Amino acid sequence: MEPLVVVAIKWLFILLIVGCALYFLSVLAYIPLTGESAFIPTYRWCVKHILTEAPIEAGARFMDLGAGDGRVLVAAERLCGVEAVGYEFNPVAYVVCRIALWLNGSRARLVFGNFHHADLSEYDVIYCYLTPFVQEKLFPKFQTNAKPGALIISRIYIVGDWEPFRTLQYIGPNGPEATYFYRVPEA
Numbered sequence: 001m002e003p004l005v006v007v008a009i010k011w012l013f014i015l016l017i018v019g020c021a022l023y024f025l026s027v028l029a030y031i032p033l034t035g036e037s038a039f040i041p042t043y044r045w046c047v048k049h050i051l052t053e054a055p056i057e058a059g060a061r062f063m064d065l066g067a068g069d070g071r072v073l074v075a076a077e078r079l080c081g082v083e084a085v086g087y088e089f090n091p092v093a094y095v096v097c098r099i100a101l102w103l104n105g106s107r108a109r110l111v112f113g114n115f116h117h118a119d120l121s122e123y124d125v126i127y128c129y130l131t132p133f134v135q136e137k138l139f140p141k142f143q144t145n146a147k148p149g150a151l152i153i154s155r156i157y158i159v160g161d162w163e164p165f166r167t168l169q170y171i172g173p174n175g176p177e178a179t180y181f182y183r184v185p186e187a
């Protein structure tokens with residue numbers, strides 16, 4: 001009979017391997033499987049920089065399109081005092097996000113679902129860090145469903161042919177990068 005500590009270490013090791021496999025599957029498999037963007041979070045310092053530079057009013061309704069592990073929701077709540085909501089359709093990211101919201105005592109709302117079906121007209125601020133392809137798919141929705149005057153914050157990728165009112169440039173994790181701030185125009 002193996003000592004308890006050996007059994008415990010074995011199980012911890014198995015859990016670690018399974019956790020890593022699920023994480024990598026969730027990062028890699030979701031691009032080919034869904035044609036959407038993968039679970040790759042924005043660096044925390046980058047989130048902080050973007051949110052402190054963004055003109056966001058306390059009490060604003062804030063949406064993260066693809067909440068990932070919830071770090072943007074938590075930071076937006078803490079730094080800007082917003083009412084945060086996130087959509088997430090990747091089950092691994094969703095579970096990680098739920099746990100992170102709970103550990104941070106966050107009041108953010110997390111919806112398990114596809115953000116292409118979300119009603120964006122309710123939000124004053126929309127944050128996205130996706131891919132050029134997904135941004136392109138989202139553009140008609142921004143044009144018809146987002147609230148005029150709402151702030152759209154897009155990390156790295158531009159939003160259709162709209163003109164950003166501010167381009168925040170900084171040195172990101174992989175070199176120089178930009179985050180674009182837009183106002184949704186009147187229809």
Ligand SMILES: C[S@@+](CC[C@H](N)C(=O)[O-])C[C@H]1O[C@@H](n2cnc3c(N)ncnc32)[C@H](O)[C@@H]1O
Nearest residue numbers: 036038039040041042066068088089090114115
């Ligand atoms: C690049 S990550 C960004 C995560 C987070 N916003 C951040 O900046 O740290 C994009 C996230 O969007 C999610 N996602 C992509 N397409 C989605 C869709 N159609 N509906 C809901 N979530 C989606 C992915 O699962 C992933 O977690």
